[in-house]
Amino acid sequence: xxxxxxxxxxxxxxxxxxxxxxxxxxTIDDCSxxxxxxxTNFPNIEVxxxxxxxxxxxxxxxxxxxxxVWASWCMPCRDEMPFIQTFKDTYGSKxxxxxxxxxxxxxxxxxxxxxxxxxxxxxEDPDGVFRADLGITAPPSTLxxxxxxxxxxRKFGAVSSVEELVQLVELHLQVSL
Numbered sequence: 001x002x003x004x005x006x007x008x009x010x011x012x013x014x015x016x017x018x019x020x021x022x023x024x025x026x027t028i029d030d031c032s033x034x035x036x037x038x039x040t041n042f043p044n045i046e047v048x049x050x051x052x053x054x055x056x057x058x059x060x061x062x063x064x065x066x067x068x069v070w071a072s073w074c075m076p077c078r079d080e081m082p083f084i085q086t087f088k089d090t091y092g093s094k095x096x097x098x099x100x101x102x103x104x105x106x107x108x109x110x111x112x113x114x115x116x117x118x119x120x121x122x123x124e125d126p127d128g129v130f131r132a133d134l135g136i137t138a139p140p141s142t143l144x145x146x147x148x149x150x151x152x153x154r155k156f157g158a159v160s161s162v163e164e165l166v167q168l169v170e171l172h173l174q175v176s177l
Contacts, residue, residue: 028113029121030054035062035096040149043133047123050101050109056123058098059149064173065096065136066165067143069132071104072112074139080158081118088120088163091177095169099110102139145170 030052040058049056058067068084070077088097099122101109106124113122131137135154142165144153153172159165166177 025049028110028119029123031056031123033121034098035158036060037062040147040174042145042149043130045130047125047130049098050099050106050113050122050124058123061096061098061145063096063145063146063147063149064094064169064175065098065147065168067098067100068142069100069102069134069136069139069143070122070174071102071139072108073104076158077140078112078116080140080160081120083159083162083165085118085120086162090162091166091169094175094177095173099125100125100134102126102131102136144168146173149159 028051031049031054032052034056036056037060037092039057039059040060040061040063042063044119047058048054070081085096097120099120100122101122104126105126106126109124112137114163125131134143134149136143136156140158142155142159143151144155145150153168155168159168170176170177
């Protein structure tokens with residue numbers, strides 16, 4: 001009986017998170033939306049865009065930015081992506097938002113983005129070869145990268161609200177939102 005009560009409480013807690021409805025999207029942005037410049041201190045990683053034919057050298061993306069590590073099979077990713085989308089729509093002119101799809105099939109990742117109503121431009125690392133370079137093991141994770149390309153903070157696990165993401169950005173990237 002104690003196990004049943006504990007599972008019931010976990011179910012209630014897990015289902016009571018804030019809900020955000022993202023704007024519907026038929027396509028995701030391609031990587032041409034990223035502002036790039038000279039090389040920074042970010043790890044020298046070149047990855048393909050999830051949408052389009054381009055590749056991106058992440059150490060050339062202008063900071064500050066957040067790198068959101070996600071996958072189509074990751075249920076906490078699905079839950080956090082509406083918050084990430086709302087953050088991008090509201091604050092994307094001050095802090096770039098880059099999706100980093102990992103350990104995934106391209107078609108499944110694109111399908112998940114469309115189904116979730118998310119148009120965030122993403123790069124892909126289908127084999128997870130750059131996990132060690134980024135200091136991550138699995139999604140969801142969010143990396144906070146300053147203007148010099150330094151990863152100043154890693155959040156492991158999903159963000160639970162836009163407000164949480166705003167607080168993390170202001171604290172770790174010193175950007176006033």
